[in-house]
Amino acid sequence: MSKPISEIENELAEEFDLFDDQMDKYEYIIDLGKKLPPLAPQYLQDDFLVKGCQSKVWLHAYIEGDRIFFEADSNSSITKGIIAILVRVFSGQKPSEIINNPLAFIDRIQLRSHLSSQRSNGLTAMIQRMKTYATAFA
Amino acid sequence: MIAEKKISKTLLDVEQIRNDFPILHQLVNKKPLIYLDNAATSQKPLTVINAINNYYTQYNSNIHRGAHHLAHLATEAYENARKTVAQHINAAEKEVNFVRGTTEAINLVAATYGRKFITKGDEIIISALEHHSNIVPWQMLCEEKGALLKVIPITDDGEIIFEEYLKLLNEKTKIVSVPYISNALGTINPVKEIIAAAHKAGAIVFIDAAQALPHQKVDVKELDCDFWGFSGHKVFAATGIGILYGKESLLEQMPPYMGGGEMIKNVTFEKTTYNELPYKFEAGTPNIEGGISLGAALNYINNIGLDKISAYEHELLEYGTEKLLEIDELKIIGRAKNKSSVLSFLVGDILPYDLGVLLNEQGIAIRTGHHCCQPLMNRLGIEGTCRASLAFYNTFEELDELVKGIKKAVTILK
Numbered sequence: 001m002s003k004p005i006s007e008i009e010n011e012l013a014e015e016f017d018l019f020d021d022q023m024d025k026y027e028y029i030i031d032l033g034k035k036l037p038p039l040a041p042q043y044l045q046d047d048f049l050v051k052g053c054q055s056k057v058w059l060h061a062y063i064e065g066d067r068i069f070f071e072a073d074s075n076s077s078i079t080k081g082i083i084a085i086l087v088r089v090f091s092g093q094k095p096s097e098i099i100n101n102p103l104a105f106i107d108r109i110q111l112r113s114h115l116s117s118q119r120s121n122g123l124t125a126m127i128q129r130m131k132t133y134a135t136a137f138a
Numbered sequence: 139m140i141a142e143k144k145i146s147k148t149l150l151d152v153e154q155i156r157n158d159f160p161i162l163h164q165l166v167n168k169k170p171l172i173y174l175d176n177a178a179t180s181q182k183p184l185t186v187i188n189a190i191n192n193y194y195t196q197y198n199s200n201i202h203r204g205a206h207h208l209a210h211l212a213t214e215a216y217e218n219a220r221k222t223v224a225q226h227i228n229a230a231e232k233e234v235n236f237v238r239g240t241t242e243a244i245n246l247v248a249a250t251y252g253r254k255f256i257t258k259g260d261e262i263i264i265s266a267l268e269h270h271s272n273i274v275p276w277q278m279l280c281e282e283k284g285a286l287l288k289v290i291p292i293t294d295d296g297e298i299i300f301e302e303y304l305k306l307l308n309e310k311t312k313i314v315s316v317p318y319i320s321n322a323l324g325t326i327n328p329v330k331e332i333i334a335a336a337h338k339a340g341a342i343v344f345i346d347a348a349q350a351l352p353h354q355k356v357d358v359k360e361l362d363c364d365f366w367g368f369s370g371h372k373v374f375a376a377t378g379i380g381i382l383y384g385k386e387s388l389l390e391q392m393p394p395y396m397g398g399g400e401m402i403k404n405v406t407f408e409k410t411t412y413n414e415l416p417y418k419f420e421a422g423t424p425n426i427e428g429g430i431s432l433g434a435a436l437n438y439i440n441n442i443g444l445d446k447i448s449a450y451e452h453e454l455l456e457y458g459t460e461k462l463l464e465i466d467e468l469k470i471i472g473r474a475k476n477k478s479s480v481l482s483f484l485v486g487d488i489l490p491y492d493l494g495v496l497l498n499e500q501g502i503a504i505r506t507g508h509h510c511c512q513p514l515m516n517r518l519g520i521e522g523t524c525r526a527s528l529a530f531y532n533t534f535e536e537l538d539e540l541v542k543g544i545k546k547a548v549t550i551l552k
């Protein structure tokens with residue numbers, strides 16, 4: 001069973017507080033991406049592509065009991081790290097928790113402020129897709 | 139080594155030149171900005187910024203119509219800019235049409251000359267190096283007319299294969315449209331030879347000179363090209379202004395592009411007669427400050443001297459190429475023998491976008507992606523590149539910083 005979203009958010013915020021240097025923060029994000037479990041090849045297809053990203057993102061979700069699980073991959077190391085963060089927050093949660101989550105952690109770890117508008121759009125698209133999955137499974 | 143390079147043979151005082159560009163003196167992500175995205179757009183020297191400022195603070199007025207003092211001043215400044223452009227490219231003033239940019243220049247020719255003279259079965263030749271702007275307008279024309287678009291192939295180094303070009307030419311060829319310099323790779327094409335061969339086959343030639351004007355002397359008469367387009371913003375002037383040059387005889391045969399004010403001689407509800415060149419293609423109130431800024435920009439680079447600029451940029455290119463190749467797994471994309479100051483590259487299997495983001499964090503602006511050249515990227519079997527495109531205000535030290543920045547990014551990404 002996953003920890004509650006709020007707890008994961010606090011952990012993330014603490015981890016990100018450790019960095020003042022942007023490059024270090026990026027390095028950390030990229031490392032999170034490297035640790036993301038690989039996505040099965042059948043999901044590396046256009047049907048699972050998230051639109052609105054400059055880099056490619058594939059996202060797959062499935063339900064187990066009353067929990068939704070996400071798996072994802074990207075051809076960009078940075079984007080993959082950002083998805084890894086989203087997966088860490090959302091995977092294993094109840095669909096309703098995801099749908100109603102105000103996503104405060106994104107501002108708390110200042111994820112958006114380092115992203116150009118293009119990437120920020122990509123982030124919005126990824127979150128949107130996760131919420132769409134959650135709605136479908138709710 | 140670097141210090142030696144700095145006292146460059148070209149005698150270009152880059153320190154002094156950089157003082158002319160206020161935007162270069164700022165921090166980005168707490169690091170001094172290193173602007174290496176000049177092929178996308180160039181920065182503007184103070185004289186250009188002041189020319190625009192003076193226009194609005196001293197003599198803003200519509201042109202060619204007022205009898206009053208400000209209208210005279212504005213008209214004179216705008217027409218002086220046209221004169222400057224004409225001299226710069228060695229054309230007659232009436233052959234110099236103000237447009238919005240390269241894209242509009244190409245569209246204008248496709249929509250007027252093309253619509254009038256292209257018929258079913260005719261052939262239009264472009265190259266594999268093309269920017270989308272020099273593909274789509276011709277494609278639209280071909281679709282409308284049932285004409286055929288042919289593509290000159292390139293080598294893996296990014297050079298046009300001239301013999302293949304010659305094979306494509308035949309009596310059905312009506313238009314050849316190629317870039318002077320490739321924006322994605324920096325290849326300088328043998329445009330003079332391309333034009334001569336096209337003329338022999340009875341075709342006319344459009345030269346997309348967007349990337350040529352900032353880097354070298356140009357002469358449309360010497361090249362004997364028929365049409366020629368470029369964008370002001372790439373040659374240190376404002377955005378939204380550009381030039382279509384056309385031979386007078388061709389422009390005379392062409393129907394107008396847009397209808398409206400300025401381009402008319404006489405209007406009744408029954409019939410309109412059109413104004414003479416160059417006003418025939420300049421419907422509506424133009425980008426007056428843009429035109430003025432273009433004149434100022436060309437004067438600025440001419441004062442420095444384009445020969446010096448070309449020579450200095452060539453030194454930058456050679457230095458940058460050598461330094462970049464010291465990076466493990468770095469591959470330069472585009473290795474034409476005759477090349478302008480563009481460094482397109484890939485490092486291992488790192489996505490250009492990731493490298494671009496991490497360079498930006500270090501204050502270094504490059505462009506990543508397909509550079510509006512998707513067919514070219516397909517031909518090269520890649521999705522995109524990292525591109526550092528240089529101008530005469532860039533320095534050897536900035537290239538050192540680029541190399542350092544890439545190395546740092548690569549350690550993080552690996």
Ligand SMILES: Cc1ncc(COP(=O)(O)O)c(C=O)c1O
Pocket residue numbers: 177178238239240241242269271272317319320321346348349369510
């Ligand atoms: C070779 C080339 N052609 C055409 C264009 C289009 O220029 P503009 O967008 O200014 O019309 C560009 C600009 O990137 C270019 O580099």
